[in-house]
Amino acid sequence: MLGFSLRPEETMRAKNATAYGYMYAEYPFLRPWTDSLERAGALRDTVIVDPQGVRLHALYAAAPEPTDRTAVIVHGYTDCAVRMLMIGYLYNHDLRYNILLPDLHYHGRSEGRAIRMGWLDRLDVLRWMEVANALFGGNTQMVVHGISMGAATTMMVAGEPQRPYVKCFVEDCGYTSVWDEFSNELKTSFGLPAFPLMYTANWLCALKYGWNFREASALAQVAKCELPMLFIHGDADDYVPTWMVYPLYEAKPGEKELWLVPGAGHAYSYRDNREEYTAVVRAFVGKYVR
Secondary structure: OHHHOOOOOOHHHHHOOOOOHHHHHHOOOOOOOHHHHHOOOOOEEEEEEEEOOOOEEEEOOOOOOOOOOOEEEEEOOOOOOOOHHHHHHHHHHHHHOEEEEEEOOOOOOOOOOOOOOOHHHHHHHHHEEEEEEHHHOOOOEHHHEOOOHHHHHHHHHHOOOOOOOOEEEEEEEOOOHHHHHHHHHHHHHHHHEEEEEEHHHHHHHHHHHHOOOOOOOOOHHHHHHOOOOOEEEEEEOOOOHHHHHHHHHOOOOEEEEEEEEEEOOOOOOHHHHHHHHHHHHHHHHHOOOO
């Protein structure tokens, strides 16, 4: 189970190789935008090295006009920065923000041993937030927006102490915890109970990779979040089941909003409701990033 879940190498290679083609087919409006950015030399690469010496990659682009408004955008499971360019478009093209899109550990053009399901990735994203702030002037106003595993990562980030430039978060279809998500997938896809496979895989993950499924809890982290958060979830999501958003929303103290998207499957809320999604995000984020 551990290799199947955390090292799906063939899936990763195929998705990386087809990333731009897939995005242009699903979101045809992206091609003119990315072409214009590339002609201007505006869609750029940057790299950091983590404390273990692992090289991590990100894409970034400045806003069309100078601004301090900045979005860090976090992709989902087995995806990559390129496969989040539709949210990059939302912020950069529609809202006129600076954007930075990291490839998480083991994803895209980043190095790494295995997928970390957001838990250790939260520390990398905190570093990417510092990089984005420095790239875009050193005095930004920042939102972090993630989808699926990227949304869980965003909530895990949100539970950590934040720099003054961080203003709010947007999570779209994130899971409560890695334990809950893997248990659900084991049951729905394979008809298997959590015991004994989950317990064995959890122990092996801690032994091999230094983290475990239970500690990787967006639910525990979001309960510590002091900044505003927008929760988005499709009401037809059966991959990260819709029920997960309710305890997450209830656990979050302070300012928050919840948008349940009628008929939307997993990670398709933007694709199937582009104008409304953009309007909801614009209205929420605009209250805190001015």
